Amino acid sequence: MLRLLGALFALLLSGQVLAAELTVSAAASLTNAFRELAPLFEAQNPGVKLQFNFGASGALLQQIAKGAPADVFASADQETMDQAQAQGLVKADERRNFVSNTLVIIVPADSGNTPTRLNDLLQAHYQRIAIGLPASVPVGRYTKSVLEKAGLWPAIEPKMISAQNVRQALDYVARAEVDAGFVYATDAAIMPDRVKTALTVPTDFPILYPIAPVAASANHAVAQKFVAFVNSRPAQDVLAQYGFGKP
Amino acid sequence: MESAWVPLTLTLKVAGWATALNLVFGVAIGFLLARKRFPGRDLLDALLTLPMVMPPTVLGYYLLVLLGRHGPIGGWLRDSFGINLIFTWQGAVIAATIVTFPLVFKSARAAFEAVDPQFEQAARVLRISEGAVFFRVTLPLAWRGILAGLLLAFARASGEFGATLMVAGSIPGKTQTLSVAVYEAVQAGQDSIANFLVLVTSVTCIAVLLAAGRLAPGRVAGQP
Numbered sequence: 001m002l003r004l005l006g007a008l009f010a011l012l013l014s015g016q017v018l019a020a021e022l023t024v025s026a027a028a029s030l031t032n033a034f035r036e037l038a039p040l041f042e043a044q045n046p047g048v049k050l051q052f053n054f055g056a057s058g059a060l061l062q063q064i065a066k067g068a069p070a071d072v073f074a075s076a077d078q079e080t081m082d083q084a085q086a087q088g089l090v091k092a093d094e095r096r097n098f099v100s101n102t103l104v105i106i107v108p109a110d111s112g113n114t115p116t117r118l119n120d121l122l123q124a125h126y127q128r129i130a131i132g133l134p135a136s137v138p139v140g141r142y143t144k145s146v147l148e149k150a151g152l153w154p155a156i157e158p159k160m161i162s163a164q165n166v167r168q169a170l171d172y173v174a175r176a177e178v179d180a181g182f183v184y185a186t187d188a189a190i191m192p193d194r195v196k197t198a199l200t201v202p203t204d205f206p207i208l209y210p211i212a213p214v215a216a217s218a219n220h221a222v223a224q225k226f227v228a229f230v231n232s233r234p235a236q237d238v239l240a241q242y243g244f245g246k247p
Numbered sequence: 248m249e250s251a252w253v254p255l256t257l258t259l260k261v262a263g264w265a266t267a268l269n270l271v272f273g274v275a276i277g278f279l280l281a282r283k284r285f286p287g288r289d290l291l292d293a294l295l296t297l298p299m300v301m302p303p304t305v306l307g308y309y310l311l312v313l314l315g316r317h318g319p320i321g322g323w324l325r326d327s328f329g330i331n332l333i334f335t336w337q338g339a340v341i342a343a344t345i346v347t348f349p350l351v352f353k354s355a356r357a358a359f360e361a362v363d364p365q366f367e368q369a370a371r372v373l374r375i376s377e378g379a380v381f382f383r384v385t386l387p388l389a390w391r392g393i394l395a396g397l398l399l400a401f402a403r404a405s406g407e408f409g410a411t412l413m414v415a416g417s418i419p420g421k422t423q424t425l426s427v428a429v430y431e432a433v434q435a436g437q438d439s440i441a442n443f444l445v446l447v448t449s450v451t452c453i454a455v456l457l458a459a460g461r462l463a464p465g466r467v468a469g470q471p
Contacts, residue, residue, distance in 0.1 A: 133431060135434075138432040175315055177334065
């Protein structure tokens with residue numbers, strides 16, 4: 001009986017021993033592009049298995065800070081990565097920006113209302129506006145700062161339906177549960193038949209995505225390879241297909 | 248930590264409404280299943296128990312699809328009455344009610360089945376109407392079991408997370424219950440707020456469980 005239990009236990013752990021797994025904690029907006037990158041990277045590095053953990057950058061930071069075994073961290077904003085760096089969670093000297101993005105306002109595809117400027121969101125037919133939580137979701141932070149600068153935040157905050165990550169905001173708009181939402185251009189491009197982009201919102205600073213190996217990673221060499229890989233030509237081509245710009 | 252009281256009162260409001268709705272529907276269904284024999288009774292019991300075993304996310308998805316703007320029920324409510332349930336506290340009540348429904352009707356059914364029919368027959372011999380038999384004899388005898396189920400439902404409803412987040416979202420002061428507030432505080436790295444919320448939640452749950460334990464069937468009044 002004991003031997004059987006031991007064998008079962010060994011089986012349970014074997015998955016972690018056999019293949020070198022690289023865990024990449026990445027911003028939710030990178031989901032589709034990174035999934036397409038995985039086979040390319042695995043083909044270049046036989047024996048390495050990529051494992052993704054997508055979520056709001058702020059939530060990923062908290063996981064890493066609490067000891068989650070991530071090897072690479074890719075955030076959708078500089079602020080979250082700065083926090084990770086300040087806490088010594090990532091290799092600061094190996095941090096690089098690898099893509100850029102733009103902030104857009106989207107509405108459901110069948111919506112009769114299309115805002116053409118930020119102020120239009122004050123109109124009565126925009127009752128509910130999906131915005132990522134500014135405390136942990138970068139797209140929410142960008143949105144809040146743009147609206148604050150335009151003096152619109154106090155009027156729009158009561159209409160805010162907070163999203164746990166950018167993809168939830170996208171989903172709310174796609175289901176027409178909200179009248180408009182703030183997402184990245186790359187998210188809007190994933191559901192062209194369910195959402196339409198109303199306008200591109202200029203931000204003060206360019207939206208740049210940083211990536212860095214996690215300091216506590218046991219696979220530092222492979223983590224470095226992945227960081228170099230996302231900056232390589234083939235990976236950049238895939239990212240460009242999804243609408244990401246050059247850093 | 249004043250901000251923690253807003254999610255607490257909201258949680259109590261949502262759980263209170265869910266428990267009240269279950270008092271009516273759970274007790275009625277529990278009585279029906281305990282006393283009436285009809286084809287499909289076991290199937291009905293199984294279907295009504297589903298919310299307890301299904302992942303809350305599955306339930307939340309069902310509710311989102313049904314109650315959403317484009318859903319059959321949500322669309323109808325919106326077109327006929329202008330009612331919208333998604334992202335409202337009423338939506339959270341519906342999610343919590345459905346998740347906790349099995350706890351109430353299961354306890355009610357067991358409690359009604361444990362009532363000795365001789366008491367009811369004695370009441371009927373005294374020419375008491377059927378309604379009065381239920382409210383003056385059956386219900387008081389089954390009450391302890393039902394109350395224990397209601398308390399468990401209340402505790403579970405205050406802790407509802409998955410389905411609530413999907414249906415009601417997380418709007419501070421409107422739909423952000425304790426469990427959702429904890430989740431957000433942890434995601435944002437606000438550990439002191441999270442600690443406080445977790446403490447409040449734990450104390451509430453322990454209090455309810457202690458109360459439910461005292462009322463659990465099998466204990467006779469007077470016994471410790």
